[in-house]
Amino acid sequence: MKPLLAPLILVTVFAAAAEEPDGPFSSANAIAQRRVVKIYGAEIGRTPGYASGLIVSAAGDILTAQAAMLSTDNLRITLADGTTHPAKVLRRSQNLQAALLKIEANTPEFFSLQTPPEVQEGDWILSVSNAFKVAEGAEPLSVNLGVISLRTPLAARRGFSDFPYQGDVYLYDAITANPGAAGGAIVTVEGRLAGMIGKVIESKSTNTRLNYAVPADLLATFVNGEELQPTPAPVTSTAPGELGVRLFALGGRKAPAYIDRILPGSPAAQAGIKADDLVVTLAGQVVKDASDFRRIADALPARREVVIEVKRKNAVLSFRLVPAAKAQD
Amino acid sequence: MSRYLALCLAVCLGARVAWAEPLNPSELAQVKAAEETRIQAIQAVYGAVVAIYGNDRQGGGSGVLFDESGYALTNHHVVAAAGVSGWAGLADGKLYRWRLVGADPGGDVAIIQLQGKDRFPTAPLGDSTKVRVGDFAMAMGNPFVLAEDQQPTVTLGIVSGVERFQPGSGMNQLVYGNCIQVDSSINPGNSGGPLFNLHGQVIGINGRGSFEERGRVNVGLGYAISANQCQTFVPELLSTKIAQHGTLDAIFGTREGKVICHTLNLDAPIARLGLQLGDELLAFEKQPIRTANQFTNLLSMLPAGWPCEVTFTREGNEPRTVFVRLTALPYESARPAPMPDEEKKRSQEEGKSEKPGEKEGEEKKPEDKGPSDEDRPRGKGPPMPMRRAPAIPLHDAGKIRDAELNGEIAHWTFHRWQSAAKLGADRGVAGIRYLDEVRADEEKIGSLEAFLARDGKCVVRYDLSGKKMAIGFDGEAFWQTIDDKTQSISQAKALRNAYFLQAFIVAQGFKSDALVGLGKLALDGSDKAVQRPAFRLKLIDDASEETYLWLSVFGSEGRPDIRLLKAGPAIDDDDPLPNVRFVDWQSIAGMELPRTREVIQGLGENVEQTLANITCEVLKEVDPSSFRADKP
Numbered sequence: 030m031k032p033l034l035a036p037l038i039l040v041t042v043f044a045a046a047a048e049e050p051d052g053p054f055s056s057a058n059a060i061a062q063r064r065v066v067k068i069y070g071a072e073i074g075r076t077p078g079y080a081s082g083l084i085v086s087a088a089g090d091i092l093t094a095q096a097a098m099l100s101t102d103n104l105r106i107t108l109a110d111g112t113t114h115p116a117k118v119l120r121r122s123q124n125l126q127a128a129l130l131k132i133e134a135n136t137p138e139f140f141s142l143q144t145p146p147e148v149q150e151g152d153w154i155l156s157v158s159n160a161f162k163v164a165e166g167a168e169p170l171s172v173n174l175g176v177i178s179l180r181t182p183l184a185a186r187r188g189f190s191d192f193p194y195q196g197d198v199y200l201y202d203a204i205t206a207n208p209g210a211a212g213g214a215i216v217t218v219e220g221r222l223a224g225m226i227g228k229v230i231e232s233k234s235t236n237t238r239l240n241y242a243v244p245a246d247l248l249a250t251f252v253n254g255e256e257l258q259p260t261p262a263p264v265t266s267t268a269p270g271e272l273g274v275r276l277f278a279l280g281g282r283k284a285p286a287y288i289d290r291i292l293p294g295s296p297a298a299q300a301g302i303k304a305d306d307l308v309v310t311l312a313g314q315v316v317k318d319a320s321d322f323r324r325i326a327d328a329l330p331a332r333r334e335v336v337i338e339v340k341r342k343n344a345v346l347s348f349r350l351v352p353a354a355k356a357q358d
Numbered sequence: 359m360s361r362y363l364a365l366c367l368a369v370c371l372g373a374r375v376a377w378a379e380p381l382n383p384s385e386l387a388q389v390k391a392a393e394e395t396r397i398q399a400i401q402a403v404y405g406a407v408v409a410i411y412g413n414d415r416q417g418g419g420s421g422v423l424f425d426e427s428g429y430a431l432t433n434h435h436v437v438a439a440a441g442v443s444g445w446a447g448l449a450d451g452k453l454y455r456w457r458l459v460g461a462d463p464g465g466d467v468a469i470i471q472l473q474g475k476d477r478f479p480t481a482p483l484g485d486s487t488k489v490r491v492g493d494f495a496m497a498m499g500n501p502f503v504l505a506e507d508q509q510p511t512v513t514l515g516i517v518s519g520v521e522r523f524q525p526g527s528g529m530n531q532l533v534y535g536n537c538i539q540v541d542s543s544i545n546p547g548n549s550g551g552p553l554f555n556l557h558g559q560v561i562g563i564n565g566r567g568s569f570e571e572r573g574r575v576n577v578g579l580g581y582a583i584s585a586n587q588c589q590t591f592v593p594e595l596l597s598t599k600i601a602q603h604g605t606l607d608a609i610f611g612t613r614e615g616k617v618i619c620h621t622l623n624l625d626a627p628i629a630r631l632g633l634q635l636g637d638e639l640l641a642f643e644k645q646p647i648r649t650a651n652q653f654t655n656l657l658s659m660l661p662a663g664w665p666c667e668v669t670f671t672r673e674g675n676e677p678r679t680v681f682v683r684l685t686a687l688p689y690e691s692a693r694p695a696p697m698p699d700e701e702k703k704r705s706q707e708e709g710k711s712e713k714p715g716e717k718e719g720e721e722k723k724p725e726d727k728g729p730s731d732e733d734r735p736r737g738k739g740p741p742m743p744m745r746r747a748p749a750i751p752l753h754d755a756g757k758i759r760d761a762e763l764n765g766e767i768a769h770w771t772f773h774r775w776q777s778a779a780k781l782g783a784d785r786g787v788a789g790i791r792y793l794d795e796v797r798a799d800e801e802k803i804g805s806l807e808a809f810l811a812r813d814g815k816c817v818v819r820y821d822l823s824g825k826k827m828a829i830g831f832d833g834e835a836f837w838q839t840i841d842d843k844t845q846s847i848s849q850a851k852a853l854r855n856a857y858f859l860q861a862f863i864v865a866q867g868f869k870s871d872a873l874v875g876l877g878k879l880a881l882d883g884s885d886k887a888v889q890r891p892a893f894r895l896k897l898i899d900d901a902s903e904e905t906y907l908w909l910s911v912f913g914s915e916g917r918p919d920i921r922l923l924k925a926g927p928a929i930d931d932d933d934p935l936p937n938v939r940f941v942d943w944q945s946i947a948g949m950e951l952p953r954t955r956e957v958i959q960g961l962g963e964n965v966e967q968t969l970a971n972i973t974c975e976v977l978k979e980v981d982p983s984s985f986r987a988d989k990p
Contacts, residue, residue, distance in 0.1 A: 054492030054516060155492075161568040161579055163522060163539065168651075172491055173541040173578050174516040203541065204578030207568070 053218075054155055058172050060220030061157040063138040065170055065213055066091060067107040068116070068130075070098035081158040081170070081213035082106065082130065083225055084139040085252055089114075089132040092248060093212030094228045095121050099128055106132050111167030122251045124195035125243050126227060129252060140214070140222035142252055145245035148199065148223045152177045156203045158213025158226055170213070175203025175240070177223075185230040185239055192230045198241040199224050206230075206238035215242040224248070270329035270352025272337070273297040274308070276319050286322040288339070297337075300350040306339035331355065399558035400496065400512055405479035407510035407552060408432070408472065409447035409500035410456065412440040420499030420510070420551030421446070421470065422560055423480045425918045427770065428454075428472035429596070431588050432550030433565045434461045435532065437468045438750055446472050447500075447508030448479075459763070460595030461750055463531045463689055464603035465658070466565050467588055468550075469595040481552060482916030484559030486584035489538055493517045497542040497564050497580070499551025510551070515542030523655050524566065524581055530603060530687040535658025537581045538562045544580030553582040559916055561585050585916075587659040592911050593893040594661045594884035596771075598764045600755040601883070602662040604684025610639050612650045619670075631680040633670055640677055641669035661884045662686035662756060665931075665961040681931045681961035689752040758880070768881040771893050772872060774920035775909050779943070779950035781867040787947050788812055789980040792861070794955075794969040796822060806969055808861035814872070815985040816865040818858045829858040830985050831865075837987035844988050849876065850903030854927045856938040860955045860969065863907065863925050873897060882906070887924040888939055888963070894929075906937075922952075924963075931961040939963065947976045 064084045068091075072078030082093035091106060093099070104116045114132040121128045148154070156173045164170050178200040185192040199215065211228040224242030232239050250256045273295020277287045286308040291298045308316045311325045312335040329335060331354035338347045381389065408421035408430050419436030423429065430446070442458040454474045461468035472478060489495075495517050498510045505511065519539035526533035540553060544564050553562040562582025569577065594601040607626030610617050617639040622629055639647050643666055647653050660666070664684045671677040758764045776782050789811040796804040804822035817830035828839040829852055836852035837844060853859050866872045873879055877899035885894035887908035895907040905927055913919025926937025942954035951974065957967040 052490045052493045055490060058492045163519060163568070163579065166649075166651075168521075169491060169519060171518040171539060171579060172516065173518055204576070207577055207579070 054172070054174070057155055057216055057218050057220035058157070061155065061172075061214050061216045062169050063109045064140050064222075065157045065159075066109070067159045067164065067170070068093055068098075068212060069105045069107070070096075070103070071101035073097045073100075077162075077208040079159065079162050079209045080211050081160075081209065081226070083212065083214055083222065084108075084136045085142055085248075086139055087135060087137050089134045089136050090119075090139075090252070091116065091130040091132065091136075092225055092252065093128055093130060094225065095123075095126045095128045096211065096228060099130070104130070106130065107166065108134070108136070109138075109167065109169075120251075120254075122256060123193055124256060125247055125251050126192070126194050127225065127243060127248065127251055140245075142222070142245055142249035145249065146217050146219075146221040146223055148177055148180075148217065148244075150177055150179050153218050154201055154203065154215050154223055155218070156201075156205050156210070156213060156215055156226060158205065158207075158210040160205070160207040160210040160213070162209050173203040173205070175201040177201050180244065183239075183241065184233045186233055187228070187230045191233075194227070194230075196247050197244055198227065198239075199244055200239065200241050203240060205240045205242075269327065269355045270331040270333070270335075271295065271355035272326055272329070272350065272352050274302065274322075274326070276308075276322060279319070283317075284319040286316050286319045296350040296353055297348075300337075300348040302337065302339060302348055302350075303341065306341050306346075308337065309340050309345060310338040311335065312337075396556055399554070399556055400498075403479075403481040403552075403554060403558045403560075404498075404510060405449045406481035407449065407498045408456075409503075409505060409508050409510070410436055410440060410470070410550060411445045411447070411453075413444050415445050415453075418500055418503040418547045419549045420547065420564070422498075422552035422563070423472065423478045424483060424560070424592075426477040426480055428456075428475065428478045429459065430456070430470050430472060431552075431560075431563055432468050432470060433563065433583075434463050434466045434468045435565070436550040437461055437470060438463070442750065446470070447505070448472075449509050451507050451509075453508070458750070459767070460598050460601060460759070462591055462595060462601035462603075462661075463750075463752060463755075464526070464533060464601070464687060465583060465587060465591065466532045466534065467563060467583055467591055467595065467601075469592065480917070481554070482559050483585045483589055483912055484555055484557070484561045484916055486538065486561045486586045489517055489520055489555070489561050489584075491517050491520055494556050495538075495540045495542050495561065496554045496556070497540065497544055497548055497551060497582075498554065499548040499564065501543070501545035501547040503547050513543040515540050518579065521652070521655055522581060523651060523658070529689055529691070531689060532566075533603070533658050534566065534581050534583060536587065536655040537583055540564075540580050540582060541578045542580060543576040545576050546574050548580075559585075560588075563588060584659065589912050590659060590664075590884055590891045591661055592884070593881065593891070596767050596893070597881040597883040598758050598760040598767070599883060600689075600750065600752060600757075600759060602686040602689070602756045603658065604660045604662040604664050604666075605657070605687050606633075606666070606668070606682070607685055608633060610650045610653055617647050617650050617653060626685065627682045628668060628680065631682055632678060633668075633680075634672065637670045637672050639668070639670050641667075641679075643667055657684075660684060664884065665886050667962065679962075683930070683961070686756050689755050761880070764881050765879060768879045768895050769873075771881060771895060771909055771920055772879065772907070774918070775922050776867050776870075776872065778919065778921055779867065781864075781949055782870055783948060785948050786978060787949070787976055789977040790864075790946070790951065791973075791975040791977060792971055793973045793975075794971050796820065797968045797970055798966065803967070806857060808857075809980075809984060810861055810865040810868070811980045811982075811985065812868045814865050814869045815982070816858075816861045817985050818861050820857050828988055829855055830987065831862060832985045832987070839988045842988075846987065848901060848903075849899045850901055850905075853897075853899075853903075853905045854935055856926060856936050856957045857969070859905070859925050860938040860940070860952075863922065864951065867922070885929075888941065890923070892923055893920065908939075921950075924958075928959075933960075936966060937963075938969075942971075946974055 066082045068080045068082045078098050082091040106116045107113045114134050116130045116132045119129045183194050183198045205226045206229045210226050213226040215224040222245050224244045273292035274297045275290045277289040288306045316322045329352050334351050406423040410419045421430040421432035445453045446456040454472045456470040456472050459469045497513045518541050522537050522539045524534035548564050551564050552560045555561050564582045566581050568579035606628045607623035609621035611620050619637045669679045792808040794806040806820040808818045810816045815833045819828040837846045877897050880896045882894040882896045891911050892908040897905045908924035910921045924939040927935045936957045936959050939956050940952035943950045944953050953971040955969040956965045
């Protein structure tokens with residue numbers, strides 16, 4: 030394939046130097062505009078109630094990023110021609126944080142997931158999405174230009190929680206970590222689908238928002254139902270400990286360490302710790318807020334006894350418990 | 359890595375490249391040539407990019423010079439923060455004083471004038487209707503007030519969207535209609551700076567971004583006011599006005615694929631011309647209208663007073679086309695000043711209801727609410743004199759702010775035509791004699807002789823269907839002869855005669871002290887003539903009678919090209935008196951002179967008669983007595 034392309038480049042470079050009839054990215058953009066849709070769903074709290082999606086079959090199958098906005102009976106999809114169709118969620122992928130939707134309409138223009146393009150570092154890509162809901166109806170989506178930085182496993186978080194994504198992503202320098210961009214297309218300069226823009230997350234190492242896409246080959250495994258199930262990690266002696274305590278997610282970094290729930294059968298449940306208890310100390314260290322608790326609890330090794338002190342009504346109670354081994358990612 | 363870079367550049371050239379082996383020498387040469395072209399385009403306009411500061415040399419926005427006299431475009435929200443004067447830095451590293459000329463709060467555009475140099479470097483304006491999604495776009499300016507040496511920052515990206523609408527804030531303010539969306543990095547301080555295409559033409563003025571979540575830094579979505587909107591507003595802003603945007607006072611919505619009028623002010627000019635509720639809008643300014651959003655976009659680019667061609671139809675009837683001048687959208691409530699809280703609430707409500715046209719479907723959220731801290735002069739330390747220039751008042755919107763400066767610019771405009779047409783150069787030409795055929799509907803109905811002297815004197819004799827008339831200016835007074843009866847007439851009466859006016863204006867063009875002693879010259883603002891944006895000058899004589907002159911603004915190359923387009927007494931569609939327009943300019947004895955003139959009627963410029971030139975004779979000598987009143 031590569032040697033064949035070399036003469037093609039030569040011809041196109043010369044042709045382009047002479048005249049630039051449609052602009053450098055117009056054909057890729059034109060292809061992508063017909064195959065990316067606007068999705069409107071539930072607005073929950075501060076999460077945006079809109080997103081983008083990719084048409085992946087002629088029968089109205091549409092891929093998007095897994096999001097709270099999909100949890101509504103009033104999910105609507107607007108196609109490039111401006112027509113709006115009700116949509117339902119067929120399947121979701123925890124690993125890829127993706128969802129497969131369906132509309133009752135023919136969609137002859139779709140991205141094929143059969144042979145994903147070979148995308149390498151340094152290749153130019155276009156992102157096509159409805160970031161910030163700039164376009165509506167039949168108005169064209171926003172197009173940004175970027176360069177593929179690398180393909181890498183993802184380690185990221187969303188708020189305080191780990192982002193439960195399993196697998197590689199493409200990182201690139203186009204800014205797509207914007208509301209509404211998730212589910213949009215990353216296409217090559219020929220208009221072939223390289224990946225799907227993911228939802229807004231932060232890198233664990235830099236704390237900055239990541240601009241990334243789920244590679245098309247992984248999307249294909251999900252759409253084809255061939256997605257690998259996560260294999261449970263073997264329990265080892267050095268595994269981190271798990272108390273089975275979950276705190277209220279009250280927001281803010283200084284939230285008090287109130288217990289929301291206790292995992293059934295966990296060490297905490299066996300010791301008699303209850304929901305609504307306020308954690309005061311853990312392993313001999315003062316717990317001032319939820320972040321203290323997380324920091325200390327995450328560092329606890331399995332199978333080594335610790336003391337936890339909680340305030341229940343007006344009493345301070347002390348419990349001894351042995352953390353179980355946490356299932357590894 | 360260099361291979362990747364080279365490939366990227368090959369894509370720049372427009373090649374549809376997949377993956378390939380390293381470039382061969384000739385491909386590499388192409389890539390380097392493309393890069394060189396881009397660098398040259400940047401260098402050609404680099405000097406025209408302005409860093410704008412307040413009087414305290416704090417804060418900062420950007421701008422771009424479009425005329426060598428120092429006129430620069432920027433954002434209204436930049437000057438609203440800085441005031442009516444301040445400092446401007448150019449790439450030569452020097453700071454120049456600037457003063458505000460005019461501002462358009464509605465479209466977030468302003469013109470400032472830099473002072474202290476005879477000829478400033480300029481950048482040409484491109485045709486923003488030719489901008490396509492995917493085109494490369496370069497933003498230049500002074501983001502984060504980064505450049506200590508005043509050298510502009512250049513960021514390259516692509517056009518992400520065209521014909522975007524971004525709602526404004528307050529009452530009819532900071533609306534970005536029909537704007538260009540780009541992913542070129544636009545950060546605080548870029549406001550007011552130019553967006554260039556790769557040919558070094560200004561396609562827009564960068565003004566805002568989608569800033570919602572992460573503070574005011576580039577998030578990949580920036581918006582630029584289209585260069586065409588700027589061009590249309592240039593005369594309005596040079597008239598020193600706080601410019602207003604126009605409305606038909608009719609609101610349209612898209613219903614079943616048709617654009618239907620659903621709200622109408624029954625006193626609106628368009629209603630008096632026959633538009634009714636339920637009528638379907640078919641075309642606006644010769645553009646077929648498909649959605650209400652498209653109409654809103656087009657309308658939002660036009661100033662108050664703009665003459666528009668509107669085509670509409672009523673169920674089962676023939677389409678009608680009318681010409682109407684847009685009425686002004688207010689910036690402030692006309693009601694007496696209420697309590698501050700009520701004011702805020704009310705202006706929001708009215709801002710909504712006054713919006714012409716409407717967006718369908720999902721309602722859009724205003725994102726960047728205009729001026730921000732970074733674009734505003736930041737105060738540090740103790741107060742200094744002249745710290746803050748006076749704010750720009752909105753209550754006098756639509757009026758000329760500085761009559762003296764307006765007069766200066768009006769004369770400057772006229773002089774620009776004189777020098778563009780090379781009328782001032784003395785090549786031993788003492789006068790010009792025109793012999794014309796007067797035609798109506800292609801048929802000859804009479805003849806006309808015009809005799810123009812370099813010192814501004816002129817006489818026109820014509821014979822229309824057997825009726826003979828002469829009208830002249832002897833340098834001091836006007837006279838006319840009808841049927842051998844001669845009498846002196848007022849200046850106004852003479853200038854209302856289109857046959858005389860067309861010669862008189864060109865004769866005045868020969869004089870270095872043109873129009874002196876004939877009244878006060880003022881710049882009315884933006885108008886349209888011969889289907890293009892125009893300066894409208896107004897000559898007010900001692901009897902307060904007005905004669906208007908229309909001059910072009912920019913040429914096809916995007917450089918200022920100020921030439922006479924039209925003259926006459928009529929500015930409304932129903933004015934009974936005709937205007938005259940100049941359509942065919944040719945070089946005669948080194949001067950650009952009109953060969954064909956047309957007598958026209960109404961805002962649609964219907965041609966009633968054509969003055970087709972048969973001969974145009976250059977005279978080495980003129981007899982001054984030729985211009986005196988005919989002896990009875």
